[in-house]
Amino acid sequence: MTSWNVVAAQESRDLWIGGRGPVLIFGYSILLSAITYLAASNQAMNFLEQREAVNLMVQVALAVGVLLTVVVSADTISGERERGTLEALLLTPAPRRAIVMGKLAAAATIWLACLIVAMPYLWVLGRGVSGALQAAVLTLVVGTLVAVGLGGVGMIFSGWSNTNRTSLASGLLLLLVLFAPTQLPALPRTGFGQLLNRINPIGSALHYMSQVLVARRGWTQDLGYLISPLVIAVAAVGALLVAAPRLVRLTAGTR
Amino acid sequence: MTTIEASGLSKRYGARTALDGLTFTADTGEVIGLLGPNGAGKTTAIRLLTTILEPTGGTFTVAGIPGDQPQRIRQRIGVLPESAGYPGRQSGAEYLRYAARLFGRSRPDARTAAERLLADVGLSERAGTRIATYSRGMKQRLGIARALVNDPAVVFLDEPTSGLDPAGQGEILATISDVARRRGATVVLSTHTLTEVEQVCDNLLILDRGKLRAAGPIAEIVAGAGSLSSAFLHLTGQDSHD
Numbered sequence: 001m002t003s004w005n006v007v008a009a010q011e012s013r014d015l016w017i018g019g020r021g022p023v024l025i026f027g028y029s030i031l032l033s034a035i036t037y038l039a040a041s042n043q044a045m046n047f048l049e050q051r052e053a054v055n056l057m058v059q060v061a062l063a064v065g066v067l068l069t070v071v072v073s074a075d076t077i078s079g080e081r082e083r084g085t086l087e088a089l090l091l092t093p094a095p096r097r098a099i100v101m102g103k104l105a106a107a108a109t110i111w112l113a114c115l116i117v118a119m120p121y122l123w124v125l126g127r128g129v130s131g132a133l134q135a136a137v138l139t140l141v142v143g144t145l146v147a148v149g150l151g152g153v154g155m156i157f158s159g160w161s162n163t164n165r166t167s168l169a170s171g172l173l174l175l176l177v178l179f180a181p182t183q184l185p186a187l188p189r190t191g192f193g194q195l196l197n198r199i200n201p202i203g204s205a206l207h208y209m210s211q212v213l214v215a216r217r218g219w220t221q222d223l224g225y226l227i228s229p230l231v232i233a234v235a236a237v238g239a240l241l242v243a244a245p246r247l248v249r250l251t252a253g254t255r
Numbered sequence: 256m257t258t259i260e261a262s263g264l265s266k267r268y269g270a271r272t273a274l275d276g277l278t279f280t281a282d283t284g285e286v287i288g289l290l291g292p293n294g295a296g297k298t299t300a301i302r303l304l305t306t307i308l309e310p311t312g313g314t315f316t317v318a319g320i321p322g323d324q325p326q327r328i329r330q331r332i333g334v335l336p337e338s339a340g341y342p343g344r345q346s347g348a349e350y351l352r353y354a355a356r357l358f359g360r361s362r363p364d365a366r367t368a369a370e371r372l373l374a375d376v377g378l379s380e381r382a383g384t385r386i387a388t389y390s391r392g393m394k395q396r397l398g399i400a401r402a403l404v405n406d407p408a409v410v411f412l413d414e415p416t417s418g419l420d421p422a423g424q425g426e427i428l429a430t431i432s433d434v435a436r437r438r439g440a441t442v443v444l445s446t447h448t449l450t451e452v453e454q455v456c457d458n459l460l461i462l463d464r465g466k467l468r469a470a471g472p473i474a475e476i477v478a479g480a481g482s483l484s485s486a487f488l489h490l491t492g493q494d495s496h497d
Contacts (some may be wrong), residue, residue: 006356018344084340088401092331092357180409250307 003094005205007102012109015072021110024068029117035060036121053125054135055213057118059206062143065114066202067175069147073107073154074171078161087250096244104148104155104240111147112193115140138212138219142205145229151238159247178202182253198225201232256283258441259304263313266299273299275465276313281443281458283408286435288456288473289445292491297445298337301411304443305334318408330358333402335395336412337445343387347378347397350386351404358405372400376430392423393490399430403438410434413445428455447482449483463491 039053041234077100077174080086089099115136154171161167181196182203197203208225211217240247259281266274274296289297303309304317306325315322318331342350349367355365374383376396378421381389389397395415398424400411412431416424432455444456452459452473459476461469468490469476473483480486488494 003357006353010353010356013349014342014344080340083342084338085342087307087336088334088339088354089357091329091332091334091336092354093326093359094357095326164300250302 003098004102004105005092007099008105009102011076011103011106015106015109017180020072020078021113024071024110024112027116028064028068032057032118032121033065034082036124039124050125050127050131051214051216054122054131055210057121057125058135058139058209059117061114061139062146062205062209063179063202065111066147066150068114069107069111069151070154070171070175071168072110073104073151074158074167076103076107076155077158077166078167078252079158081162081251082164086248090248090250096248097241099248100155100159100240100244101118104152104237107151107155108144108148111143115143135213138209142209142226142229145226145233145247146201146205149229149232149234149236150178150253152233152240156239156243157234158221158249159243159249160252161251175202182206201229204228210255257281257387258283258285258318258342259287259316259443261300261304261313261315264300264303264315265312266296266303266308267311272378272465274303274462277460277462278313278466279357279460279470281409281441283441284435284439285341285458286431286444286456288485289443289450289462290447290449290452290459290461291357291462292447292493294464294492295447296465297447297462298362298413299463299465301334301337301413301443301445304331305329306372330405331408333405333407333410333440335398335402335410335412335415337417339394339398341394341397343385345386346383347373347386347389347400348382350397351400354401354404368404372403373397375403376400377426392419392426395419395427397493399427399428399434403434405487409441409443411443414447415444416446416448416451424451431455449487453483461487461490 008119034069035057039056077086119136122135126132126135153174157170158167178200179202180201198208204225208222211222212219257280260332262278263278264274265272277300277495289300291297303310303349304315306322306328310322317328320327320331351369351372352365355368360368373379376399378393378396378400381393386394399415402412416427419427421467428451431442431444446452458471460467461472461476477483477486480489
């Protein structure tokens with residue numbers, strides 16, 4: 001087993017056994033339960049078609065899943081600095097690149113957990129296995145790109161920061177900036193708005209998924225919307241690999 | 256055989272010099288004391304030699320490996336950092352297994368090494384207990400066990416008895432002597448406690464404000480001053496404050 005696998009396995013254990021993972025996922029499942037209940041059973045609020053209800057669930061799963069991934073990844077380096085445990089890790093022969101890749105892989109497990117938790121809700125709203133399965137596979141593919149990309153950016157913030165508070169605030173600010181435009185309904189219809197939507201990894205991912213799930217377009221018809229999620233994922237992982245020796249240091253910014 | 260060789264080792268942070276031209280050697284099986292008041296540069300010296308920081312000047316080798324090969328050096332050293340943090344949710348055994356795995360040991364080897372080291376430092380009975388429930392002394396012993404997980408040629412201990420009661424200090428010092436005697440490892444012990452140095456060290460480096468004030472066997476440094484305390488105060492300029 002190589003070093004990154006060892007780091008990923010231990011970080012995952014720390015996250016899921018007695019760590020924050022179960023608490024975060026519990027809160028997330030409460031949110032999904034409330035949305036599913038309103039979308040499926042409440043007569044006054046049951047205004048959504050089945051496909052739109054599934055799309056709503058997928059969008060919530062992606063938005064919250066990415067949020068939780070950023071929250072976890074923003075803690076990975078600056079959190080260890082604060083707790084004083086980073087030096088022991090730096091004193092091992094594990095390459096810095098292996099450390100960041102292991103930590104990113106562990107942070108991404110919370111995204112996968114969000115997707116798994118969303119499955120029963122998708123099954124209820126999709127009225128069966130086939131609808132739920134298509135939505136789940138779509139969310140897995142598109143959401144993983146966004147989660148890895150923005151989780152990687154959160155980790156870069158973490159490497160740059162000496163305090164957890166700074167890295168978490170930077171990550172949440174980035175998410176807010178990316179997520180806010182997706183809530184403007186008129187934005188995609190205008191030329192400039194569409195451009196903004198296409199370069200925004202969250203906006204373009206949500207748009208692509210809604211095209212497949214609601215408008216029933218083929219998976220290959222709007223692939224242009226996946227460029228930005230793909231670019232952010234590749235760029236973030238590439239930047240982490242290149243900058244790992246500078247990011248994973250005892251103190252941010254000094255040698 | 257020389258296991259540590261430092262020549263003109265320096266570290267500067269902008270205009271501030273943390274360590275200025277440290278030159279010394281240490282041999283196999285030797286316990287060398289790194290003594291100095293707070294801010295003398297002891298921790299900086301250890302962080303340079305353990306490749307955590309990059310020097311701004313000078314060269315060094317550890318276990319025969321040049322300082323420009325940090326990954327190879329880290330494979331051959333064990334370190335107990337100053338104010339080391341511990342993951343409170345992990346058990347002592349899990350903590351050591353993880354460290355052993357990072358040094359390339361297989362899962363069964365890591366388990367065996369963890370059990371052996373916990374026994375060596377007297378923590379076998381608490382192996383499965385969360386580190387958060389350990390006393391400070393137990394955490395320090397766990398830290399020493401972690402420093403030995405890769406059978407290092409050189410062990411760096413940065414103020415290992417800080418904050419411990421006399422009994423805890425005695426246990427740690429006995430462990431340090433044992434490491435040098437039984438394992439044949441070179442031990443670099445950073446401290447500002449003179450009695451510790453007299454108890455376990457063969458040779459001594461006295462640092463003050465980043466500069467090396469004295470180096471050599473304790474007897475040579477003490478000669479003429481009457482006691483280590485007097486020699487230390489004289490060399491660090493603290494006797495003139497009286």
